[in-house]
Amino acid sequence: MESFLNGHGPAIELLAVYGADLQHCEDIFERTLHQQENISSQYQLQSGSIVPDRSRAVTIRGTSLSLLQGILSARLLYGKWRSSYLALDTAFRLHPTQIVPRLLDLFVYERPIFEALPVFFMFCRGGNRVSKVTLAAVLDSLKKLADHASSPSTKVGVVRAMFQAVEAYAGSAGVLNTRHLNILTRAVVCAMPRVPTTACTESSGGNKGIIKIVVDLFKQLFAYFAQHNALPDPITFNGTIPIALSLGYPLLAKTLFEDMVILDLSPNVPTAQCLLTTAGLLRDAELLKMAWTYISGCSERQLPDSHSWRTMKISARRCGLGSFTEDQPRLLDSETALNAETAMQAVDNDCVDLAPHGEGEQARIDANYAHNFENACTEMLELIRRMVKFQPGDFRDFHNHPLDEANLLTWPDNAEESWQRKLYDELTRDKEHENRNPTSLDGTDDHEPLAVSNTGIRFDELRYLNWKAINSLLVEAQQFDKRVEISTDTAIWDRRASPELKTKNPMAGARYAISMEQLQAFLHDICEEKAREMGENDWRALILRLRKPEHDS
Numbered sequence: 312m313e314s315f316l317n318g319h320g321p322a323i324e325l326l327a328v329y330g331a332d333l334q335h336c337e338d339i340f341e342r343t344l345h346q347q348e349n350i351s352s353q354y355q356l357q358s359g360s361i362v363p364d365r366s367r368a369v370t371i372r373g374t375s376l377s378l379l380q381g382i383l384s385a386r387l388l389y390g391k392w393r394s395s396y397l398a399l400d401t402a403f404r405l406h407p408t409q410i411v412p413r414l415l416d417l418f419v420y421e422r423p424i425f426e427a428l429p430v431f432f433m434f435c436r437g438g439n440r441v442s443k444v445t446l447a448a449v450l451d452s453l454k455k456l457a458d459h460a461s462s463p464s465t466k467v468g469v470v471r472a473m474f475q476a477v478e479a480y481a482g483s484a485g486v487l488n489t490r491h492l493n494i495l496t497r498a499v500v501c502a503m504p505r506v507p508t509t510a511c512t513e514s515s516g517g518n519k520g521i522i523k524i525v526v527d528l529f530k531q532l533f534a535y536f537a538q539h540n541a542l543p544d545p546i547t548f549n550g551t552i553p554i555a556l557s558l559g560y561p562l563l564a565k566t567l568f569e570d571m572v573i574l575d576l577s578p579n580v581p582t583a584q585c586l587l588t589t590a591g592l593l594r595d596a597e598l599l600k601m602a603w604t605y606i607s608g609c610s611e612r613q614l615p616d617s618h619s620w621r622t623m624k625i626s627a628r629r630c631g632l633g634s635f636t637e638d639q640p641r642l643l644d645s646e647t648a649l650n651a652e653t654a655m656q657a658v659d660n661d662c663v664d665l666a667p668h669g670e671g672e673q674a675r676i677d678a679n680y681a682h683n684f685e686n687a688c689t690e691m692l693e694l695i696r697r698m699v700k701f702q703p704g705d706f707r708d709f710h711n712h713p714l715d716e717a718n719l720l721t722w723p724d725n726a727e728e729s730w731q732r733k734l735y736d737e738l739t740r741d742k743e744h745e746n747r748n749p750t751s752l753d754g755t756d757d758h759e760p761l762a763v764s765n766t767g768i769r770f771d772e773l774r775y776l777n778w779k780a781i782n783s784l785l786v787e788a789q790q791f792d793k794r795v796e797i798s799t800d801t802a803i804w805d806r807r808a809s810p811e812l813k814t815k816n817p818m819a820g821a822r823y824a825i826s827m828e829q830l831q832a833f834l835h836d837i838c839e840e841k842a843r844e845m846g847e848n849d850w851r852a853l854i855l856r857l858r859k860p861e862h863d864s
Contacts, residue, residue: 319343320381327385336385358397358860361741366761366771369405376402376411387421392788394861396781403777408764410439419445424452426784433780435479436709437773438765443488446480450494457498463680467687470502474691475715478698482707487539493547500551504680506559522563524688531695539703545576553585561592578605584619591626599626710767730847735778785857
């Protein structure tokens with residue numbers, strides 16, 4: 312009977328994917344609950360239920376998470392974030408160390424990354440299984456967030472969070488692969504401070520300091536991933552060398568290429584073209600010859616184009632190898648040779664060069680940004696050194712060495728621990744069970760030890776940490792929902808219409824007259840609400856309201 316009822320979970324998810332009405336999915340969920348033979352299992356699968364003993368695993372039959380997975384999928388697909396998080400809360404309360412990976416995938420792909428990341432950390436903290444593809448998706452989302460960050464501190468902070476996500480994944484017995492390495496290396500290089508010159512020869516001592524710490528970070532990163540049998544591949548370097556050059560770090564591009572040669576890897580044509588430019592900036596004749604060898608070596612399928620030829624001509628002139636080009640035209644077809652000849656004449660007739668403006672000019676970068684970036688790299692180096700001590704596939708002790716709580720939302724920031732513990736006990740303590748099964752002062756009874764996760768955290772503490780994280784996610788999701796609705800109203804605002812145009816009230820769902828200035832001010836208030844100090848009563852009322860099932864609201 313239990314397996315038959317569990318089949319309703321995937322059925323609900325399929326119905327939602329193919330467009331079934333959410334209410335229809337909810338009706339199936341409710342009917343399936345009431346078909347359970349065990350009254351206790353009916354109760355435990357509902358939001359707000361209380362487990363008999365918070366310190367031990369739930370052994371009640373019929374509490375499989377398959378049914379919860381189905382209804383959670385339907386709710387997320389229809390944007391019902393509150394009921395989705397309440398279903399996730401139920402799953403973590405029942406089986407905090409046995410959550411199916413599909414639940415995490417739903418939040419990673421259906422919710423914004425600043426909500427998906429705490430859910431990811433919750434999974435890893437309990438020792439739940441997380442797939443390699445899911446980690447790659449989380450890292451990709453964080454990389455995109457860093458690329459679009461307007462604040463340098465935000466960009467660096469997101470890259471640091473990427474490394475912490477890798478630590479959490481590896482700590483829950485996850486095994487890393489080369490794709491994860493490639494995303495991390497690109498993110499680090501993209502986060503480097505841009506050198507504000509058209510080109511640079513690394514004359515700035517500050518730049519060399521940044522390059523040194525990045526090179527050290529990459530060496531440690533490569534060594535750690537090698538423990539997981541994940542070695543760098545051509546994509547690792549083809550994805551970082553052009554970025555390093557575009558940001559003004561030709562010396563770093565050269566260093567990465569040297570590592571590429573040591574690993575017996577070959578650059579692709581675009582990377583080899585970047586190496587030609589690098590050779591000219593650094594006046595490195597050997598690098599120029601090697602880069603051109605890679606380009607000409609690809610001529611079996613595609614002859615060097617006029618752009619490669621022109622870049623080689625400029626770099627050769629800077630390296631003092633003007634005669635190097637004399638025997639090269641034989642590699643070109645007739646049309647490309649004509650274009651290359653035209654390009655050479657243009658180079659000879661104008662002052663186009665790769666050198667920075669002013670030969671003695673030193674490239675200066677933002678000092679605060681550089682300082683923050685170096686500090687972040689130092690922290691990431693220490694993180695890698697911690698991870699190296701553990702073997703791949705082993706669980707870490709997250710009780711004595713907890714994950715960074717900054718990635719597990721704790722909104723509002725001034726919510727005191729005593730408030731949270733008090734409300735948690737009120738909502739989740741089974742006083743009758745505790746009276747029937749008194750425990751000793753050391754946290755154990757005479758019959759059975761307390762349950763502990765593979766990551767070294769007792770079940771009672773793990774359930775409490777998850778409960779706090781769900782509270783924070785509920786508040787964060789509420790704020791995101793408000794921002795999205797206000798941003799949508801702003802985007803569709805017809806500026807040519809009357810300033811008294813009717814728009815939707817995101818707070819009450821009503822229609823009322825509001826000006827553009829009022830709309831923008833309201834959006835500002837929404838964004839600033841998280842900074843507002845709250846007393847215990849306000850915080851308590853907020854959490855109780857958000858934890859109330861939507862159909863009861």
